[in-house]
Amino acid sequence: MKISLVTGCAGFIGSHMVDLLLQKKHYVYGVDNLNTGKLKNIKKNLKNKNFKFIKKDLKNFDKIVNKIKKIDFVYHFAGNGELIPSIEKPYEYFKNNALNTVFILDILRKKKFKIRKFIYAASSTCYGLSEKKTSENFNISTKHPYAFSKYVGEQACLHWGSVYKIPVISIRIFNAYGPRSRTNNVYGAVIGVFIKQSISNKPLTIVGDGSQKRDFLYISDLCDAFYKASKSKYKNEVFNLGSGNPRKVIDLAKLIHNKYIFLPWRPGEPKKTHANIEKIKKKLNWSPKVSLKNGIQTILKNVNWWKSAPLWTPSTIKKATKNWHKYLSN
Numbered sequence: 058m059k060i061s062l063v064t065g066c067a068g069f070i071g072s073h074m075v076d077l078l079l080q081k082k083h084y085v086y087g088v089d090n091l092n093t094g095k096l097k098n099i100k101k102n103l104k105n106k107n108f109k110f111i112k113k114d115l116k117n118f119d120k121i122v123n124k125i126k127k128i129d130f131v132y133h134f135a136g137n138g139e140l141i142p143s144i145e146k147p148y149e150y151f152k153n154n155a156l157n158t159v160f161i162l163d164i165l166r167k168k169k170f171k172i173r174k175f176i177y178a179a180s181s182t183c184y185g186l187s188e189k190k191t192s193e194n195f196n197i198s199t200k201h202p203y204a205f206s207k208y209v210g211e212q213a214c215l216h217w218g219s220v221y222k223i224p225v226i227s228i229r230i231f232n233a234y235g236p237r238s239r240t241n242n243v244y245g246a247v248i249g250v251f252i253k254q255s256i257s258n259k260p261l262t263i264v265g266d267g268s269q270k271r272d273f274l275y276i277s278d279l280c281d282a283f284y285k286a287s288k289s290k291y292k293n294e295v296f297n298l299g300s301g302n303p304r305k306v307i308d309l310a311k312l313i314h315n316k317y318i319f320l321p322w323r324p325g326e327p328k329k330t331h332a333n334i335e336k337i338k339k340k341l342n343w344s345p346k347v348s349l350k351n352g353i354q355t356i357l358k359n360v361n362w363w364k365s366a367p368l369w370t371p372s373t374i375k376k377a378t379k380n381w382h383k384y385l386s387n
C-alpha cells in the first residue's frame with residue numbers, strides 16, 4: 058500500500074487531495090494545525106481506517122514523523138496563503154512558508170525516509186504582476202511577502218532535491234477554486250467571496266470594471282495534476298498549473314448571481330493571470346477537464362459549506378483594505 062503524507066490536510070486544496078488519495082487506496086497521514094483549515098473539510102474521512110489525522114503544527118514535524126515508518130509521497134500544502142495581507146506579517150509568512158518547508162525537508166533527510174516524491178504547492182505569484190502568458194522560465198518578481206516566502210520555499214525544495222536527492226516537484230498554482238474555497242480574507246479567493254455574497258442575497262462586489270482576467274482551475278483538475286506529478290518519472294522540476302484560459306471576473310460573477318456592484322480598482326493586483334501550461338500538458342499528459350461553467354454549477358449545487366463563512370460587504374472591504382494601500386502599486 059502506498060503511504061502519503063499531506064500537510065495542510067484540512068485546508069481547501071489539502072482536503073481535496075486527501076479525498077483523491079483515499080480513492081486511490083493510499084494510506085494517508087494528514088497534518089494540520091487548523092489555523093485556517095477546518096475539521097469539517099475532513100470530517101467524512103476521520104472514520105476511514107486508511108486516514109490518520111494529526112492535529113499538529115509543522116514546527117513539530119520531527120515529532121510528527123517519529124512514529125511513522127514509511128512515507129512514499131509528501132504533498133506539502135500547509136502554509137499561509139494570502140497575498141496582500143502578508144504585507145503586515147512578513148516574518149510570520151516567511152517562517153511558515155519558507156522556514157517550515159526547509160524544516161520538514163531536513164527532517165525527511167535526517168530520518169532517511171525513502172521518499173518517492175515530494176510535491177510542493179508553489180504559487181504563480183512568483184511572476185509578480187505580469188499580464189503576459191507566463192511559462193516556467195518567465196522572470197521571477199516576488200512583489201509581496203507571500204510571493205517571496207513561497208518562492209524561497211520552492212527554491213529550498215529544489216536545493217534539497219539536488220543536494221540530498223529527495224525527488225521534488227514544485228507546482229506553481231494559479232487560481233484554484235472549488236467546494237471549500239476559503240473566504241476568510243477580503244483578498245481571498247474571489248469565488249468563495251462571491252458564493253457567500255450570493256447565498257446571502259447580496260450583490261457580488263466586483264473590483265474595478267470586472268475586465269481583469271484570472272486563470273481559474275477547478276480543484277479536481279488540480280488534484281489530478283498533483284497526483285500525476287507524484288507518479289511521474291520527473292524530479293527537480295517546476296510546473297505551472299492553471300487552465301491556460303483566463304476568464305474575466307465579470308463573466309465569473311454572471312455565472313454566480315445576477316446582482317453585482319463595482320468597487321474602485323485596488324492597487325497591487327494583476328490585470329491578468331495567464332498560465333502557459335504546455336510543459337505540464339506534455340510531460341505529465343495532463344489537461345484541465347472542468348470548464349468554469351461546469352465547476353461553478355457543481356459548487357452551486359451545494360453551498361452549505363459557506364453558510365458560516367464571513368460575508369464581505371463594500372464597507373467591510375473598504376475598511377479591511379485601507380491599511381494596505383500605502384504599500385501597493387501597480
Ligand SMILES: NC(=O)c1ccc[n+]([C@@H]2O[C@H](COP(=O)([O-])OP(=O)(O)OC[C@H]3O[C@@H](n4cnc5c(N)ncnc54)[C@H](O)[C@@H]3O)[C@@H](O)[C@H]2O)c1
Pocket residue numbers: 064065066067068069070071088089090091092093094095113114115116133134135136137138153157178179180181207229230231232233234239
Ligand atoms: N488556493 C490557491 O489558489 C493557491 C494558489 C497558489 C498556491 N497555493 C498554495 O497551496 C497551498 C494550499 O492552499 P489552500 O488554498 O488550500 O490554503 P488553506 O489555507 O485552505 O490551506 C492551508 C492549510 O495549512 C494549514 N496550516 C498552515 N500552517 C500550518 C502549520 N504551520 N502547521 C500545520 N498546518 C498548517 C492550515 O490550517 C490550512 O488547513 C498553500 O501553501 C498555498 O500557498 C494555493
